Every structure is written in C-alpha cells, then in structure tokens.
Amino acid sequence: MRYSILLLLVMACNSHKTTEVHSHDDIAHAHNDAQEVTSYFNEYTLNDKTYGTKTSVKIKGDKRIMTTNSLPNHKTGQFPNQGNPNSISAQERTFDFPLNPVYTGIAKWAREPGIALNGIKFEPGTAEVVVCDTGENYRVEALQEVIDLGLDFNHAHVQPTGAYHYHGTPTSVIENFDAGNDLVHVGFAHDGFPMYYSKSGKYKPSYKALSGNREGEDCSYENPHQSMNLSVGGHHDGTFTSDFEFIEGSGDLDECNGITINGKYMYLVTAEFPYVSRCLMGSYEEARPQGPGQGLNSRNSTEPNHRQGGRPSFSELLKMMDTNNDKRISKKEAKGPLSEDFDKIDKNKDGFLSEEEIQTGARSSKKEPEGRRPRN
Numbered sequence: 001m002r003y004s005i006l007l008l009l010v011m012a013c014n015s016h017k018t019t020e021v022h023s024h025d026d027i028a029h030a031h032n033d034a035q036e037v038t039s040y041f042n043e044y045t046l047n048d049k050t051y052g053t054k055t056s057v058k059i060k061g062d063k064r065i066m067t068t069n070s071l072p073n074h075k076t077g078q079f080p081n082q083g084n085p086n087s088i089s090a091q092e093r094t095f096d097f098p099l100n101p102v103y104t105g106i107a108k109w110a111r112e113p114g115i116a117l118n119g120i121k122f123e124p125g126t127a128e129v130v131v132c133d134t135g136e137n138y139r140v141e142a143l144q145e146v147i148d149l150g151l152d153f154n155h156a157h158v159q160p161t162g163a164y165h166y167h168g169t170p171t172s173v174i175e176n177f178d179a180g181n182d183l184v185h186v187g188f189a190h191d192g193f194p195m196y197y198s199k200s201g202k203y204k205p206s207y208k209a210l211s212g213n214r215e216g217e218d219c220s221y222e223n224p225h226q227s228m229n230l231s232v233g234g235h236h237d238g239t240f241t242s243d244f245e246f247i248e249g250s251g252d253l254d255e256c257n258g259i260t261i262n263g264k265y266m267y268l269v270t271a272e273f274p275y276v277s278r279c280l281m282g283s284y285e286e287a288r289p290q291g292p293g294q295g296l297n298s299r300n301s302t303e304p305n306h307r308q309g310g311r312p313s314f315s316e317l318l319k320m321m322d323t324n325n326d327k328r329i330s331k332k333e334a335k336g337p338l339s340e341d342f343d344k345i346d347k348n349k350d351g352f353l354s355e356e357e358i359q360t361g362a363r364s365s366k367k368e369p370e371g372r373r374p375r376n
Contacts, residue, residue: 139242
C-alpha cells in the first residue's frame with residue numbers, strides 16, 4: 001500500500017512542469033523545463049552586492065517596467081584600458097516595454113535596440129569613423145581587429161557617461177541566465193519582443209560581406225587619445241559596417257536578426273554580423289537618449305542626440321556637417337551614411353545635398369534593410 005502511494009506521487013510529479021528557485025551571488029533565479037525562463041517574463045528583481053547591480057521589473061497594465069542602475073551583475077574587463085578611457089558608473093534608468101508586442105514587419109532603425117535582463121543596454125553600432133581625403137567615410141565596427149576600442153570578454157565597453165553596454169554576444173549574461181535549453185533568454189527589445197541567444201548557433205543571419213574592394217585614399221582615424229593613418233583598400237572583411245549587405249533568404253533571420261519560432265517572434269543575438277539587431281520589426285514608442293555623446297570618445301559621432309530610432313533632422317545635420325555655414329552639405333562635408341550614398345541622394349548633381357533631397361533619400365532608404373546602415 002505504501003509503495004502504491006509513493007508510485008502515484010512520483011507519477012503525479014512527473015506529469016507537471018517543475019520549477020526550482022535558488023539563489024547564488026545574491027541573485028534569485030527560477031528555472032524550469034519549459035522553453036522559456038518564465039520568471040523573466042513576469043516580475044523579478046536582481047540585486048547583486050558583489051557588483052552593485054540593482055534591477056527590478058514590474059508589470060503595470062500593458063507595460064513591463066524595468067528600473068535599473070545599469071551596473072552589470074557579472075565580472076567585466078578592466079576599465080579604463082588602452083582602447084577605452086572610460087570608467088563604469090551607475091546610470092539610473094527606467095525602461096518600459098510593451099507587454100503584448102505588435103509585429104509590423106517594417107524594419108525601423110534602432111540605435112539602442114534593447115536591454116539585457118540585468119539592465120545593461122545593447123548598442124551594437126559605434127560612433128567611430130575612418131575619414132578619407134578622397135571623400136569616403138567608413139563607420140567602424142566594434143568587433144574588428146584594426147582599431148582597439150577596448151572591448152572586454154563580454155564584447156562590451158564603456159561610454160564617456162560611464163554606461164557599460166554590449167556590442168555583441170554578452171558572454172556572462174548568457175552564462176548567468178542559461179536554463180539548459182538551446183535558446184537563452186538574454187533581454188527585451190524596445191518593441192517588447194524578447195531577445196535570445198542560441199548556444200548551438202543554428203540560426204544564421206542573412207548578412208553577407210560585399211564582393212569587390214573598398215575605395216578611399218589617405219584615410220585616418222582619430223580620437224582625443226590617438227591618431228592613426230589607415231589603408232581601407234582590400235576586400236570587405238567586416239572592419240566597417242558598410243562591408244555587409246542584407247540578402248533576404250540567405251540565412252534564417254530577417255534584416256533585424258529576428259525569427260518566428262513556434263509561432264513567437266523574437267530577436268537573436270548572434271556571433272556573426274549584425275551581432276545584435278540594428279532595427280526593430282515591432283511597434284514601439286521612441287524614447288529620448290539620456291546623457292551626452294554616446295560614442296566611445298564622444299567627439300567624432302556623426303549622429304546627434306535625436307530621438308531613439310528616428311533620423312536626425314536637416315537642421316541637426318547642418319549643425320554637424322555644414323562647416324562653412326552655407327545651409328547646404330557638400331560632398332566633402334558629408335559624413336557617414338550621407339557620404340556613402342551622396343551621389344545617389346544628390347538628384348540634381350550639383351554637388352550639394354538640400355533638405356528636400358535628404359528627405360527624399362530617407363524615404364527611399366526605407367525600402368533597403370536598415371540593419372546595414374552605419375549608425376552609432
């Protein structure tokens with residue numbers, strides 16, 4: 001009789017999904033055998049005395065509200081370092097994510113596409129630009145071997161504001177939040193869709209390196225701490241954002257590194273370009289970036305502090321590029337994407353970009369994958 005009761009109890013337990021709650025390093029985790037770690041889709045708190053992390057998520061109405069001091073809950077590299085002159089400091093921020101995200105299918109560029117579960121932002125692009133005397137400008141990728149940007153083993157570094165942020169796969173986040181499945185839930189995009197990392201790497205991006213060689217002579221890179229001459233010639237090896245192009249269907253993921261699995265849309269953080277989504281496919285409210293320049297050294301960003309996910313206005317572009325104050329942007333003055341697409345945008349071929357031409361060019365670029373555009 002006693003054996004029969006024990007057998008029934010074992011069968012009953014095995015017929016339900018189990019949840020185990022435990023803690024380590026002052027962080028409470030709830031793991032279960034479902035595909036998702038459900039605690040991170042509900043309310044949770046991460047407090048880590050070792051690293052000073054204070055992140056909490058509350059559900060209010062149709063919003064997921066994250067309040068964080070933006071300190072990582074894991075080890076980081078040493079900052080400042082030779083390639084990164086900045087120190088990590090707390091950033092009091094609040095984010096809200098739609099609880100029921102709406103997929104639009106329209107790729108919208110996002111400078112800061114999402115936030116990791118620990119409160120650290122994903123910001124895959126950089127503000128670093130190589131400028132050539134022949135007019136070419138190339139936006140530098142964070143994950144490359146030509147210019148030392150001081151990234152640590154989490155593919156992260158620090159902005160002048162003290163904000164620690166991920167440019168690629170957040171190694172320690174993946175380890176900390178691994179529930180044993182191939183897909184590790186690592187964060188939320190600003191449109192509300194979740195962000196995952198596949199340990200097997202079986203979901204491939206649809207970006208490929210361009211064929212042919214780059215153009216540009218007498219090129220250089222500089223910041224307040226270093227100056228160097230560079231050769232940009234040779235094949236497109238991934239040093240610059242413009243080395244890649246989106247080829248629909250060439251991989252498993254869309255232009256925003258997204259995919260629908262089991263009827264659920266999500267973004268994948270990948271070991272290959274674009275590493276983290278550079279655009280979002282869902283509807284979301286744009287938020288104003290906080291703090292001063294967001295680039296590594298804050299001096300050479302060709303992007304203003306305009307609304308997140310939007311494009312700079314013509315007046316902002318003039319403020320950045322119109323060095324002779326003639327209310328126009330010449331080919332020599334143009335930087336970043338405007339320089340690369342100058343001839344295409346300059347419809348009347350007068351050697352200058354007007355407000356109307358830039359606006360027309362912006363509308364036309366919506367037909368192209370936003371993820372390949374060089375952005376900070």
